[in-house]
Amino acid sequence: MSAPHVIRYESPGALRASAEQWDDLWQRSEGVLPTGSAALIVDWLEQFAPQANFVALVVEQDGQLVAALPLLERRLARLVSVGSLPSNDWCWAGDLLLDLTCDVSRALAALTEEVRRLPWPLLWMDAIPLEDTRWQQFLAALYVEGLGYVQNERFRIGRVGIVEQLDRNWKAYEEAWTGNHRRHMRKAFRRAEETGGVELDIRRPHSAQELESLLREGFEVEHRSWKGSQGSSVLANPKMWSFYLRQATQLAQWGNLELAYLRHHEKAIAFEYGWSVQGVYFTPKAGFDHEFAQFTPGQLLRYLVLKDAFTRADRWAVDFLGPLCEATARWATQTYPVSRLVVESGKPRGKGLLWAYRNVVGPVRKLRRWKHERQQFKIVDIHSKSDAPLPAETVGA
Numbered sequence: 001m002s003a004p005h006v007i008r009y010e011s012p013g014a015l016r017a018s019a020e021q022w023d024d025l026w027q028r029s030e031g032v033l034p035t036g037s038a039a040l041i042v043d044w045l046e047q048f049a050p051q052a053n054f055v056a057l058v059v060e061q062d063g064q065l066v067a068a069l070p071l072l073e074r075r076l077a078r079l080v081s082v083g084s085l086p087s088n089d090w091c092w093a094g095d096l097l098l099d100l101t102c103d104v105s106r107a108l109a110a111l112t113e114e115v116r117r118l119p120w121p122l123l124w125m126d127a128i129p130l131e132d133t134r135w136q137q138f139l140a141a142l143y144v145e146g147l148g149y150v151q152n153e154r155f156r157i158g159r160v161g162i163v164e165q166l167d168r169n170w171k172a173y174e175e176a177w178t179g180n181h182r183r184h185m186r187k188a189f190r191r192a193e194e195t196g197g198v199e200l201d202i203r204r205p206h207s208a209q210e211l212e213s214l215l216r217e218g219f220e221v222e223h224r225s226w227k228g229s230q231g232s233s234v235l236a237n238p239k240m241w242s243f244y245l246r247q248a249t250q251l252a253q254w255g256n257l258e259l260a261y262l263r264h265h266e267k268a269i270a271f272e273y274g275w276s277v278q279g280v281y282f283t284p285k286a287g288f289d290h291e292f293a294q295f296t297p298g299q300l301l302r303y304l305v306l307k308d309a310f311t312r313a314d315r316w317a318v319d320f321l322g323p324l325c326e327a328t329a330r331w332a333t334q335t336y337p338v339s340r341l342v343v344e345s346g347k348p349r350g351k352g353l354l355w356a357y358r359n360v361v362g363p364v365r366k367l368r369r370w371k372h373e374r375q376q377f378k379i380v381d382i383h384s385k386s387d388a389p390l391p392a393e394t395v396g397a
Contacts (some may be wrong), residue, residue, distance in 0.1 A: 002062050004107045011057040012042045015070070025065040028099045030134050033321075034277050035093040037254045040247060041070055044086050044093035045245045053082075057114050059107045066102040067111050073120065080353065082124040083345075090240065091247070091284070092127050098134040108141035111347055115147060115343065121350030122329075123343040126154065130339045142343060148351065149343040150358050155323040158332030162309055163316035165333050170310045173191075173333070173359040181330045184296070187223050192264065192295045200304035201261040201268075205252055214259050215248050216241075218271035222287025223259075233287070251275060262288075262301035270297035272305060281309060281314040302331060342366070 009015045015022065019038035026036050034040060045054060052072045059067035071083040098104065115123065128135060130151055133203040136251035141354035142149050160166075166173050174182065192198045205211040218235045219241065234240045253259035256277050262270035270288040274281055288298040309315045320328040324335055342357055 001103070004059045004066060004103070004110045006167070007058045007060055008114075008151040008264050009058060010054065012045045012054060015054075015056055016042050021065050022068065022097075025068055025099060027098045028101070029095075030096040030100060031129070031278075032095045032097060033282065034251060034254070034275050035091065035247075036097065037250075038164060039250050041086055043095050043243070043246055043250070044091060045072065047239065048088055048090070050084065053119075055118070057111055060108050061062060061107065064099075065097075066099045066182075067107045068097040068213055069111060070390075071118070071123065074124070076122075076124060081120055082122045083118055083120040084123070085125045085127070087266055090243075095140055096134050098137070100133065104137055105141070109144065110149060111144040112141045114265075115142075116344050116346040121345060121347050121353055123341070123345065125341045125343075125397065128341050129336065129341050130341065131336060132273045133205050135341075139341075147343055147346060148354050149341060151339050151341050151352060153337045153339050156337050157322065157336040158320045158324050159336065160306060160309075160318040160331060161316075161333050162318065167309075168310050170307060173306075173310070176313050176333070177330070183334065185299065186227070186330075188296045188300055192221045192300065193321040196265050198262050198264050198269070198295070198297070198300055198304075200301070200308060201263050202305075202308065203259045203261070204257065205259065208249060209258075211248060211252050212245060215245060215273075217268055218259055218273060219287075221271040221289050222285070224291065225287045226290065227287060246272070260301060260305050262297050262304065264292060264295070264297075269295070270301040271336050272301060274305075276315070279314060281318045282321045283318070284321050291376070298327065306331065352386075 009018060015038050022038040026032055026038075029036070035044070045052070049072050052074070054070075054072045056068055056070040058065055070086060072086055073081050074084045076082045085092075098107070129150075129349075130136070130139070139151070160173075162168060189198075203214050205214050216235075222228070223231070223233040223235040228236060231237075234244055241365070248257055256275050257274050258272075258274040258281065260272040260274060261268040268289075269292040271286065272283050273285040274283050286298060286301075288301070305317060309318055319335065320332070322328070323338075342354060344354040
């Protein structure tokens with residue numbers, strides 16, 4: 001077995017040219033979203049950061065890739081350049097890729113040693129599932145390398161464990177809901193039935209023409225919600241429509257795209273843009289027509305999508321892929337944390353900035369959050385303490 005060595009891809013074009021090897025590693029990695037693929041990372045970069053400095057640290061061993069971390073340059077508070085994963089509020093893209101069957105310690109030692117050679121004083125990475133094995137091993141490698149870090153939980157995401165927790169028992173799942181939730185769903189269905197009823201329509205388009213028509217119909221539903229009036233819907237921004245159409249086209253080619261509609265007299269009144277990957281259904285975007293708000297169509301659609309999921313042999317979990325809120329907490333059987341990870345890259349300036357973040361910025365931010373939370377309605381997840389105050393930051397080496 002040869003020693004692992006690091007390669008750098010220093011442009012989106014270089015990543016695109018190595019897509020086959022990158023995606024082979026992506027397929028071997030633990031629990032990574034489809035947006036971790038080369039094509040969707042490149043698409044994100046071209047849409048949101050076409051001029052940003054980009055570098056992917058890639059570890060190769062015995063002719064194949066065993067670890068990778070895609071990073072781009074961002075300005076923090078308009079003052080400090082940092083390395084960051086490609087992600088924003090519109091879409092996450094990129095993640096730590098790691099083949100857990102390789103010599104993980106040596107691969108990550110090579111990767112973290114290369115972090116010292118990056119031009120930025122800090123890595124500032126949001127939306128990290130730090131409980132996952134690959135990220136825990138990355139933290140251990142940082143400690144061994146002597147690179148300090150701070151991690152803090154930002155929010156939690158809800159999941160429904162169809163197989164692991166519920167053994168596909170829909171009745172047991174319904175019985176675990178609160179009485180208010182069960183009554184609410186019965187009333188919602190009764191209101192809908194009184195005016196003609198609703199039905200679930202799940203599509204997995206294959207042709208480009210069918211895809212564009214179905215996707216536009218779905219995002220038109222989102223546009224008829226409050227998002228359209230505030231200009232934050234996909235169709236309110238032609239560039240965002242183009243971005244999601246490209247992304248959906250690629251996902252459809254891979255067989256990972258599912259579009260779910262709630263129809264009332266054949267008209268779509270709620271919509272979910274979904275990804276189906278390795279047995280997990282992710283719901284990154286959803287919307288409903290406010291004209292039919294009396295039916296709570298978004299919740300009716302979620303009910304029917306979940307009920308359908310319990311009947312499918314290829315589905316073992318549903319992941320709501322966004323900060324836990326009242327609308328998702330009522331359905332979740334478990335939650336998991338999403339964190340920020342700030343890493344100093346071994347430079348004196350980075351060590352000083354990390355100290356300031358840990359000892360000045362962090363406490364001030366916690367105080368502001370505490371004041372804000374006192375004024376907000378608490379969201380209660382019936383299966384976890386997800387609405388408890390965020391845990392104290394954990395400090396590395």
